[in-house]
Amino acid sequence: MSDHTHDISKHRKTYIMVGAILLVGTLLTFALDHFESIDLKKRAGMLVATIAALSIATIKGGFVAGVFMHLNDEKKWIYWVMGFTALFAIGMLGLTIWSMKDIPGQGNQFDRTTGLPIVEKVSGK
Amino acid sequence: MDIPFTTKARPDTGLYNAKLGIWLFLASEVMLFGAFFSAYILLRVGADPGTWAHGLMNVPIGTFNTFVLIASSVTVVMAWAALKSRNYSLYRNCMIITIMCALGFLVVKSFEYAEKFRHYEVWMKDGSRMTGHIDYDDGGVKKHAYFWSTKTLIKKKIESISFTSDDANQWAPGQYYPPMTKEQLEHVKKYADKGPQHHAVVTIKSADIQRLSAFVPAHSTFFAIYFTMTALHGVHVLGGAIVLSYFLFRGRKMWQTDPDRFINRIEVGGLFWHFVDLVWIFLFPIMYIL
Amino acid sequence: MELVDKIKDLMSFPPVASEHGKSMDDFIVYVHVLMAVLFVGWFAYFLYALFRFRHVKNPKASYTGAQTSFSTYAEVAVAVAEVILLVSLAIPLWATVVDSDKFPTEKDKPLVIKVTAQQFAWNARYPGKDGAFGKQDIKFVAPDNKFGVDKNDPNTKDDFESAINLMHVPSDRKVIIHLSSLDVIHCFKVVPLRITQDAIPGLMIPMHFKAVKEGKYMITCAQLCGNGHATMRGNITVLSQSDYDKWEADIAAKAKDTATSFE
Amino acid sequence: MQTAPHIDIQHGAHEQGHEDLGFWRTYIFSTDHKVIGIQYGVMALVFLFFGLMLMLAMRWQIAKPGEPIPFFGPTMAQIFGDVAAKGIMSPDLYNTFGAMHGTIMVFLAVVPLGFAAFGNYVVPLQIGAPDMAFPRVNMASFWAFFVGCVIMVASFFIPSGAAQFGWTSYSPGATTTPGDGQTYWLIGMIFLITSSLLGAVNFIVTIIQLRAPGMTWFRLPFFCWAQFVTAFLLLLAFPPLETAGVMQLMDKLLGTSFFLPTGLFVGGNPADISGGGSPLLWQHLFWFLGHPEVYVLILPAIGMVTEIIANSIRKPIWGYKSMVYALLVLGFLSFIVWAHHMYLTGMGTKISTFFQATTMIISIPSVILLTCLFISLWGGAMRFRTHTLFALAFLPMFGIGGLTGLPLGFNYSDILLHDSYYVIAHFHYVVAPGTIFGLFAGIYYWYPKMTGRKMNEALGRVHFWLSLVFMNLIFMPMFAQGMAGMSRRMSNGGASYASDDGVIGLTVEAIKSNTSISHAAFALALAQIPFIINFFWAMQKGEKVTSDNPWDSTTLEWQTPTPPPHGNFDKPIEIFRGPYEYSVPGHPVDFVPQNEPDKKN
Numbered sequence A: 001m002s003d004h005t006h007d008i009s010k011h012r013k014t015y016i017m018v019g020a021i022l023l024v025g026t027l028l029t030f031a032l033d034h035f036e037s038i039d040l041k042k043r044a045g046m047l048v049a050t051i052a053a054l055s056i057a058t059i060k061g062g063f064v065a066g067v068f069m070h071l072n073d074e075k076k077w078i079y080w081v082m083g084f085t086a087l088f089a090i091g092m093l094g095l096t097i098w099s100m101k102d103i104p105g106q107g108n109q110f111d112r113t114t115g116l117p118i119v120e121k122v123s124g125k
Numbered sequence B: 001m002d003i004p005f006t007t008k009a010r011p012d013t014g015l016y017n018a019k020l021g022i023w024l025f026l027a028s029e030v031m032l033f034g035a036f037f038s039a040y041i042l043l044r045v046g047a048d049p050g051t052w053a054h055g056l057m058n059v060p061i062g063t064f065n066t067f068v069l070i071a072s073s074v075t076v077v078m079a080w081a082a083l084k085s086r087n088y089s090l091y092r093n094c095m096i097i098t099i100m101c102a103l104g105f106l107v108v109k110s111f112e113y114a115e116k117f118r119h120y121e122v123w124m125k126d127g128s129r130m131t132g133h134i135d136y137d138d139g140g141v142k143k144h145a146y147f148w149s150t151k152t153l154i155k156k157k158i159e160s161i162s163f164t165s166d167d168a169n170q171w172a173p174g175q176y177y178p179p180m181t182k183e184q185l186e187h188v189k190k191y192a193d194k195g196p197q198h199h200a201v202v203t204i205k206s207a208d209i210q211r212l213s214a215f216v217p218a219h220s221t222f223f224a225i226y227f228t229m230t231a232l233h234g235v236h237v238l239g240g241a242i243v244l245s246y247f248l249f250r251g252r253k254m255w256q257t258d259p260d261r262f263i264n265r266i267e268v269g270g271l272f273w274h275f276v277d278l279v280w281i282f283l284f285p286i287m288y289i290l
Numbered sequence C: 001m002e003l004v005d006k007i008k009d010l011m012s013f014p015p016v017a018s019e020h021g022k023s024m025d026d027f028i029v030y031v032h033v034l035m036a037v038l039f040v041g042w043f044a045y046f047l048y049a050l051f052r053f054r055h056v057k058n059p060k061a062s063y064t065g066a067q068t069s070f071s072t073y074a075e076v077a078v079a080v081a082e083v084i085l086l087v088s089l090a091i092p093l094w095a096t097v098v099d100s101d102k103f104p105t106e107k108d109k110p111l112v113i114k115v116t117a118q119q120f121a122w123n124a125r126y127p128g129k130d131g132a133f134g135k136q137d138i139k140f141v142a143p144d145n146k147f148g149v150d151k152n153d154p155n156t157k158d159d160f161e162s163a164i165n166l167m168h169v170p171s172d173r174k175v176i177i178h179l180s181s182l183d184v185i186h187c188f189k190v191v192p193l194r195i196t197q198d199a200i201p202g203l204m205i206p207m208h209f210k211a212v213k214e215g216k217y218m219i220t221c222a223q224l225c226g227n228g229h230a231t232m233r234g235n236i237t238v239l240s241q242s243d244y245d246k247w248e249a250d251i252a253a254k255a256k257d258t259a260t261s262f263e
Numbered sequence D: 001m002q003t004a005p006h007i008d009i010q011h012g013a014h015e016q017g018h019e020d021l022g023f024w025r026t027y028i029f030s031t032d033h034k035v036i037g038i039q040y041g042v043m044a045l046v047f048l049f050f051g052l053m054l055m056l057a058m059r060w061q062i063a064k065p066g067e068p069i070p071f072f073g074p075t076m077a078q079i080f081g082d083v084a085a086k087g088i089m090s091p092d093l094y095n096t097f098g099a100m101h102g103t104i105m106v107f108l109a110v111v112p113l114g115f116a117a118f119g120n121y122v123v124p125l126q127i128g129a130p131d132m133a134f135p136r137v138n139m140a141s142f143w144a145f146f147v148g149c150v151i152m153v154a155s156f157f158i159p160s161g162a163a164q165f166g167w168t169s170y171s172p173g174a175t176t177t178p179g180d181g182q183t184y185w186l187i188g189m190i191f192l193i194t195s196s197l198l199g200a201v202n203f204i205v206t207i208i209q210l211r212a213p214g215m216t217w218f219r220l221p222f223f224c225w226a227q228f229v230t231a232f233l234l235l236l237a238f239p240p241l242e243t244a245g246v247m248q249l250m251d252k253l254l255g256t257s258f259f260l261p262t263g264l265f266v267g268g269n270p271a272d273i274s275g276g277g278s279p280l281l282w283q284h285l286f287w288f289l290g291h292p293e294v295y296v297l298i299l300p301a302i303g304m305v306t307e308i309i310a311n312s313i314r315k316p317i318w319g320y321k322s323m324v325y326a327l328l329v330l331g332f333l334s335f336i337v338w339a340h341h342m343y344l345t346g347m348g349t350k351i352s353t354f355f356q357a358t359t360m361i362i363s364i365p366s367v368i369l370l371t372c373l374f375i376s377l378w379g380g381a382m383r384f385r386t387h388t389l390f391a392l393a394f395l396p397m398f399g400i401g402g403l404t405g406l407p408l409g410f411n412y413s414d415i416l417l418h419d420s421y422y423v424i425a426h427f428h429y430v431v432a433p434g435t436i437f438g439l440f441a442g443i444y445y446w447y448p449k450m451t452g453r454k455m456n457e458a459l460g461r462v463h464f465w466l467s468l469v470f471m472n473l474i475f476m477p478m479f480a481q482g483m484a485g486m487s488r489r490m491s492n493g494g495a496s497y498a499s500d501d502g503v504i505g506l507t508v509e510a511i512k513s514n515t516s517i518s519h520a521a522f523a524l525a526l527a528q529i530p531f532i533i534n535f536f537w538a539m540q541k542g543e544k545v546t547s548d549n550p551w552d553s554t555t556l557e558w559q560t561p562t563p564p565p566h567g568n569f570d571k572p573i574e575i576f577r578g579p580y581e582y583s584v585p586g587h588p589v590d591f592v593p594q595n596e597p598d599k600k601n
């Protein structure tokens, strides 16, 4: 990043702008939940509400990381480190969820009463 | 002996030591909170239907606290920018606001916690549940009960409790998952002296109670992870506030002796502070809204 | 194949009493052959190098050293061998053990058992003649009802439990076990049957096998579960189908006139 | 050439211009990486000894279940009370010792010795840095470690005794077992993890930022590379265990149920908990650390062995670059193989195929590392000093350990071998005659740099040959035991599974070999006596080194005064070549230090 003073005052404006965006994002999240007329959870379902809330959070987070933490213009070592970190964090989550889902008999593949596999469910799918 | 690159960047990496150091530390923090978020998702996806506590958080307060943290994030980056343009007094003011915000956040959070510790859920033996407050008589003085549980009832040999249930309207569908049925509402009526109106006071016999728990970590996996994650986040806020206060007060001598290094310190402290903000930005929707 | 059997004798394998056990032992032998080839090859080279290039004999070291691409071949060979073992044996064989579409179905007439581990014993529940279990729910679980059976369900009537730690299964017939645990993680391992499965509280994990040799085998707990872990021993008896029927009739009759009956 | 040994034993000369910090700041609360390295080393050796003693008690119990422990029995009865009544080890105490042997060996002995002690002492010297990048963080890291150690040790003396549920501390067992041992374990671990994280940040920054001019990445000694990758493993794999530790602590103290499922029983009664947790979550988070952790144990040792072999054979390491790449691939892959410890938790085909495949792929970089070291031997002029012997023995021992990882890595064979003594033998081959031999090699090799004196060769050889023989006599028969179906963590050595009245279980031979294994273990302990004597004797009486570079080595740590002063190098240092320029043709001596200027320019 350049250290010149006139750049800094330009940056200051950016920071305030980003602050404003963050506030708006927060208000939006609040509004989507709070007002009867737009209550997303009730009107559009949990899935949509989740996607909306997390998308807003991701955008906000992106601004904080990108502008406040200067990740939009960093040195390559930091990109490497944070890139691998993100990869491993996602791997940890993804593989763990996958492991927990892929346990035979956790779905309804077995009949509760007889304990036998339900043929259509198992092979027909 | 001097360690190289404490102030100036190393030419081939373009970084000074502390900056690389803080990013590496943040990388480990990403894994730490990443594991918590993974745990949250797994516990939530794996929860039996109806056992994930919903809608028990105070969303306006959470929103307010989000504002507070965002504001502090703006001021901390402004503080750094002010130092870059050698404007110490602007820096100082920004930093003071930042620290005030941090403390404000913690104060609000502690009130929020305290409010939860005297808020209860009771599971009746017949399968119905309700939330509210418990008052008890302490030598003629009416007091809120904190931290009670089924064990407390047994230990103190309490035969019945006076339960101020939450706003009757809140029992409407949406409050619980699955929503409270008509029969359940009927049931609540049965226990109510005055019927399910605003803040109905219900007398519940201990013998009818399956389980009683304040909104403490042991209440449910939701509160378990809510308290663990927000407390850990709170510790980060506190730690950040202490470090920033140090820079503001005892560490300010360095501005005279080694201003470049001082600016670096503020940048590094700021990076940590932004990260704490970033974590909250995700905590807010998943804990309060969803 | 004779060679494989010879190697097996050398490797102190325990006796095999299940259908899939042989393929498992064979597979272990193949892996060990690969390991032995690698080890013997490298070790011989290693000793030779130590001997030949000792300081006294070879006082001046060569800056360039070996001019070889042998290592690449060796590494590729190891990789290829591993891929072959993985793709042609390990993955498909594992699938036969755990995939739900490889489980015996109704037409195989398997025996289904529910096993619940506790500190420090094995409980087994059989569906009885009708082949149907009574409903189970955790809310019924109590010290005297470890499986949480709904005693009002008609299917419960002829269900029975075998004596604690003593299970019986017929030979030459598929068996399905649904495995769970009450308190901590245990591991259901019967070495001669070549079956191992963790018993995890909160999960009900199915497994299947077919015993082919009659006899009494030990059930080992293979997961640390507390101070009684080492003594958490059960026996599983593999009987001929007719003996098994007799045992079943016997125990069902006994259950009727004792307190363990669920009527 | 001007590499005329720079003899300098008058330490005083180097201390000029340094303020006198006094005893406490110099030796206890020091920020000097060399002092901190030695502090770590001392702690780690003490705990290595501690772990060894725990193991001896366990081995006694395995071989002679129910018989009082000789010599130490009465003392143990006094310290531990009922669980060691009459000096007889109860299953509870056995479990405690087992869990703490694993924990202490892994987190308090081998990692501190390999990564922290040698790393601290050697890495800044090898890259030509005056100190670590953050000396005060370095000190904080040591003291966090120290607090963690104190808590772990203290837990032995609380009434309920130390943790009992294995070093893996699987929930629900670890949570529901009464007593505070597990709580101490968790708090101790949180300190140890914090220490490791601080250390890891410090190492990475030091290696990236403080390399001396000319020290490019491919001139970095392999040991530094190993430390670099290890530090990343610690940095990114440890935090999830910290998370899991905090959650288990909550379960233990505040009654949450992160790892406790609905309907759980405790001691035969329904538990008073909300339920809804997942026992498997703990295992995932634990092994997400657990597998990278095993590479944390092995990589520093491989690094040291590489340094020592290059020095002993007097020629460059063959395939240095491919070793570096193999190391990086290994580091990356170690994050995505963890669930091979969990094949039998009910995994389906798809996910276990994934983990199986990554496990097989990760063995390839290990093969590359070993192959390069083997091929390096070709054409050498090998000098067999004690450190050489240990370094060379490391190779086949790690080979056996690594190769026996394969049948465990294939899930189909893991069905028979899981949690049997085969696993115990597998990993002890990598950590005991593997890593520990590597660490011994490191101690013998760098001892002169740290103390100015050499350790005795004759005692060293006795130590080596006896250790080699007894290590193999201990762990080789365990493969057979495991194959025969002997489970691990048996407080009576499997006695209750002995074949009797026609029930087919463990064979008598499998159980009998417990005795000979235990005898070998006791002999191994005795074989350490020459080492301990040597270690202390050499400090006072060992042969003084006459040169700063007694092994004629090329790397930078030997180009400093002995021992190096505060700030390490007495003159600015610049690097001109790779790390292993031994026996360069046309050069008068058989080594060219990295900082020796090129003559032609």
Ligand code: HEA
Binding pocket: C038, C039, C042, C043, C046, D168, D294, D295, D297, D298, D340, D341, D359, D360, D362, D363, D364, D366, D367, D370, D371, D395, D396, D397, D398, D399, D400, D401, D402, D403, D405, D406, D408, D409, D410, D414, D417, D418, D419, D423, D426, D427, D430, D431, D435
């Ligand atoms: C330093 C420690 C270390 C190392 C390096 C390894 C390396 C490997 N480990 Fe091991 N492992 C442990 C420590 C280690 N392990 C521990 C502590 C446990 C038990 C934990 C517990 O449950 O308590 C364990 C358990 C364990 C299991 C779980 C078993 C079970 O519980 O059922 C598995 C399964 O896949 C496994 C696999 C592997 C594999 C495939 C490798 C591979 O990385 C190995 C690759 C190496 C090679 C393939 C060797 C190549 C060499 C040559 C080809 C040359 C040969 C030359 C000569 C012999 C002269 N290990």
Ligand code: HEA
Binding pocket: D045, D046, D048, D049, D052, D055, D058, D059, D098, D099, D101, D102, D103, D105, D106, D110, D165, D166, D167, D168, D297, D424, D428, D431, D432, D433, D436, D474, D488, D489, D490, D491, D521, D524, D528, D531, D532, D535
């Ligand atoms: C780095 C790890 C490490 C190391 C080095 C060792 C070393 C040894 N271990 Fe251990 N072990 C584990 C990690 C380790 N172990 C783990 C993780 C477990 C599983 C625990 C669990 O189940 O949860 C285990 C379990 C375990 C068991 C199985 C217990 C059971 O399942 O019931 C056994 C049984 O024989 C055993 C034996 C040994 C032996 C004989 C050694 C020998 O190799 C010891 C050799 C030691 C030395 C040679 C030390 C020499 C050094 C000194 C004497 C210091 C000198 C001091 C100064 C100079 C000051 N270990």
Ligand code: CUA
Binding pocket: C120, C185, C186, C187, C221, C222, C223, C224, C225, C226, C228, C229, C230, C232
């Ligand atoms: Cu049950 Cu071990």
Ligand SMILES: [Cu+2]
Binding pocket: D290, D291, D294, D337, D338, D340, D341
């Ligand atoms: Cu592993």
